[in-house]
Amino acid sequence: MNILKHTGVVAGDPDIPNLSHLIHTPTGDAFIASRTDGLFEICAELGSHVNAGDLIARVHYLEDPDRAPTLMTTNISGLVVCRHVPGLITRGDCAAVIAEDWPGIK
């Protein structure tokens, strides 16, 4: 309905209680891809703020009890805006996306 008001298709002003918090994904570092197959444990929940170097997820190896889990960390600081859902993850799957505050139009 807000979009219809914005275009003038419906009369009135859009009802926006809070302005959208603007974020972006300027580099490939925003997309954290798994480099291994295994059991996926998210360590930084959706909506949380993370700092560069923080642990984002672990991948465990069910059939290999002696193998330590693989740790996924973030190269950038920001907001966790997306997370992988299924219990299993495959090499190349997107584990999480970290977004930074948007600086404005260049």
Added chain:
Amino acid sequence: MTELEFPKITCDIDIDSDGKQHGSLTIPWSRDQSSWGSIPLPITVIKNGDGPTVLFTGANHGDEYEGPITLTKSRAKLEASDIHGRVIIVPVLNLTAFRAGKRTSPIDGGNMNRAFPGKADGTITEMIAHFVTTRFIVEADIVVDIHTGGRSMNLLPMSIIHDLPNSDQMAKTLATLKAFGAPYGMILTELDAREMIDTVVEDMERSLSQPSLAAAQHLVLRPLKLPNAAS
């Protein structure tokens, strides 16, 4: 429009007529179970005189159910007397994928949002993308393509646009993003934005807002209470 442009898909309503019309696109699908069968893809057109055209689409990916729910409710609620201009609603773009609960079509493997602008004589997924591009997007002033996380992702509730090189187009698109009023507004640099509906719309110098409402197959249509939410 020439006959060659649309050899297969037909639309059973006149999108230029005033009033509220529910109809279908008919996509021929001859198969073992139904020799002269087809896929009727529901659309709704609501029009009242001259004015802007807004196109709403859902289930561009078939495992994203929240868009179809919103648009099914919207098509019931919105009347021609409420508007000036035209609203075109396609609750489910990739219907065969939607019926199967899959992101991609079980018929042709098509990922609708990697099939734009489509092909008139292509696969079923490509034909639908082509029809939507050449009949609806060209007529639209704003396109809102509703996505969610589907079966593999959870997302924050946000409206997504691309970082556009043309500053006028960026300003207009950003204004649309803000008007949507989602808790978060994402200026997304994609891993690969080719063949997306957004890119086709941007290429037509239109304004596109791709709201991403939240959650993998969980219905979250209202903004969630979130840490770090914008004030």
